[in-house]
Amino acid sequence: MPQRSLSSRGDIVVESVAFSGFTGEKVISLETYRKNGEAVRTPVWFLEESGMLYVHTDDSTGKVKRIRRNPKVRVAPSHFRGKPKSEYMDAQAELETSAEFVEKYYSKIYKKYGLVATLTKFVQRFSRSKANDIIIVLRPS
Secondary structure (H helix, E strand, C coil): CCEEECCCCCCCEEECCCHHHHHCCCEEEEEEECCCEEEEEEEEEEEEECCCCEEEECCCCCHHHHHHHEEEEEEEECCCCCCECCCCCCEEEECCEEEHHHHHHHHHHHHHHHHHHHHHHHHHHHCCCCCCCEEEEEEEC
16 A cells, blocks of 8 residues: 655655565666567666665666667566566656756665775776766656
């Protein structure tokens, strides 16, 4: 059953608990689709907040290109290498590129992963990629 909360304006906001099974997980498998409909599963770090999942990546990745074509995705908690721990759930993906939004969730995601994230960011500094950071927002559908 969805949880209800009040917004700052006093409106009732219904938050989905569909992603509540992701609490405490470190990696999710994000399933996106090629033009021909073939599923591509990618293990990714994520943050769960307010009933939504947030994933940091850059705009040159295959998953971003596939989401631009088809925002319907599926997600499941997974092991580090991407093997799902449970059934996949349907979701809608939205690509967020605003600098403030990206920085806010980039920081939160990397804070969740501690030392491993710090090492990853250090290695990424030496990348020659000119890609821009992007946040994938996943909403239950």
